[in-house]
Amino acid sequence: MPQLLITGGAGFIGSHSCLSFLEAGHNLVILDNYSNGSKEALKRVAQLVGLHDSKRLRLIRGDIRNKNDLDKAFTASDQPIEAVIHFAGLKAVSESFLDPLKYWDVNLSGSRSLLEAMLSYECKTIVFSSSATIYGCPQKIPIDETALVQPVNPYGHTKAAVERLLSDLAESQNGWRIASLRYFNPVGAHSSGVIGEDPNGLPNNLFPVVSQVAVGRIEELKVFGCDWSTPDGSAIRDFIHVVDLAEGHLAALEVLLREPPQMLTLNLGTGRGHSVLEVLNAFQKVSKRNIPYLIERRRPGDVACTVADSTMAEQRLGWKTKLNLFDMCKDAWNWQKMNPLGYQEK
Ligand SMILES: NC(=O)c1ccc[n+]([C@@H]2O[C@H](COP(=O)([O-])OP(=O)(O)OC[C@H]3O[C@@H](n4cnc5c(N)ncnc54)[C@H](O)[C@@H]3O)[C@@H](O)[C@H]2O)c1
Structure with missing residues (x-):
């Protein structure tokens, strides 16, 4: 089975994907600086798989911008790295307005350093975490991959720039196998409740906020805008379960390794939109908890509605x-209830 390098494997999507890759028999090296991830998450992933062989899951604490750390990751195993699954990055839209330099540095310079290291270790297969945010304010819903890339926030600009870099690389040299996966809104947790989403500090995304309100860690949910042109006025998103998303990575890697070199650019979503208020109601029903909320002004960089057309991913990946x-x-809710303080080691 191929040896994979997973950057950002200790984070939310990374940890769930590590589980899927290990279950599928892959051996992993994880490179993570733990800025928003947790070693405990990976310990629990190993427990869930029943892993006793430490050679199947090697952890390197390090930064994708640092050449020495990348060298350590690429040489951690005696097997060459056959493919990289690149999750490491920063993802908070509001923070990206406050500190664009940091976002360009980690997301773009980090990806560039990683790609340079890949070239020097003769590894030309990469699955990249892109985002639906690169579509900005879409002209048409559902959004397919031919829609214009016109991000409306610095975070989105960095993701669009990495996609551009990847396609320039694919055109400049033979042999690149690239999947750029444009995620819609990843949420949920593994059904065991053993791993889930545990952001550092105050969470930004809807699900962790709602869960933390339900468990009493946060006082109330802020709903940003109830004057969008949507049926209930709150914004609509295409929420995708993180376990489905992890399976999408496995499917993408299998296609890349099986087919001739290519660059795949695919939306990963459900094709179904749910409004913020709809999610709130569904969560209240499931948790049987009251979730107080406050309507606030729209945030800069937000849009009314994003829903994926994932037909291409279904056709190309069989996913x-x-x-x-x-x-x-x-x-x-199960994850939050079982782990009110998340992974707790922080
Ligand atoms: N969660 C979402 O809503 C969403 C949506 C679309 C795209 N994405 C992208 O998917 C990827 C994973 O997202 P996530 O939700 O799991 O985020 P996350 O913050 O939970 O995981 C990112 C991981 O990368 C690590 N990391 C950050 N900077 C690093 C660096 N310089 N060097 C090494 N490791 C570093 C963090 O410690 C963390 O473990 C990110 O690139 C994100 O932009 C996320």
Whole structure:
């Protein structure tokens, strides 16, 4: 089985994907600086797989911008790294307005350093975490991959720039196998409740905030804008269960390794939109908790509605989401209930 390098494997999507890759038999090296991830998450992933062989899951604490750390990751195993799954990055839209330099540095310079290291270790297969945020304010819903890339926030600009860099690379040299996966809104947790989303500090995304309000860690949910042109006035998003998303990475890697070199650019979503207020109600029902909320002004860089057309991913990867909003709420709540303080080691 191929040896994979997973950058950002200790984070939310990374840890769930590590589980899927290990279950599929891959051996992993993780490179993470733990700025928003946790070693405990990976310990629990190993427990879930029943892993006793430390050679199947090697952890390197380090930064994707640092050449020495990248060298350590690429030489951690006696097997060459066959492919990289690149999750490491910063993802908070509001923070990206406050500190664009940091976002360009980690997301773009970090990706560039990683790609340079890949070239020097003769590894030309990469699955990249892109984002639906690169579509900005879409002209048409659902959004397919031919829609214009016109981000409306610095975070989105960095993701679009990495996509551009990847396609320039694919055109400049033979042999690159690239999948750029444009995620919609990843949420939920593994159904065991053993791993889940545990952001450092105050969470930004809807599900961790709702879960933390339900468990009493946060006082109330702020709903940003109830004057969007949507049926209930709150913004609509295409929420995708993180376990479905992890399976999408596995499917993408299999296609890259099986088919001739290519660059795949694919949306990963469910094709179904849910409003913020709809999620709130669903979560209240599942958790049987009251979730107080406050309507606030729209945030800069937000848009009314994003829903994926994932037909291309279904056709190219033979992958389809299986889990619905109820599963997302149930699993997110189960994780939060079992781990009110997240991984606790922080
Ligand atoms: N969660 C979302 O809503 C979402 C949506 C679209 C795209 N994405 C992208 O998917 C990827 C994973 O997202 P996530 O939700 O798991 O985020 P996360 O913050 O939970 O995980 C990112 C991981 O990368 C690590 N990391 C950050 N900077 C690093 C650096 N310089 N060197 C090494 N490690 C570093 C963090 O410690 C963390 O473990 C990110 O690139 C993000 O931009 C996320």
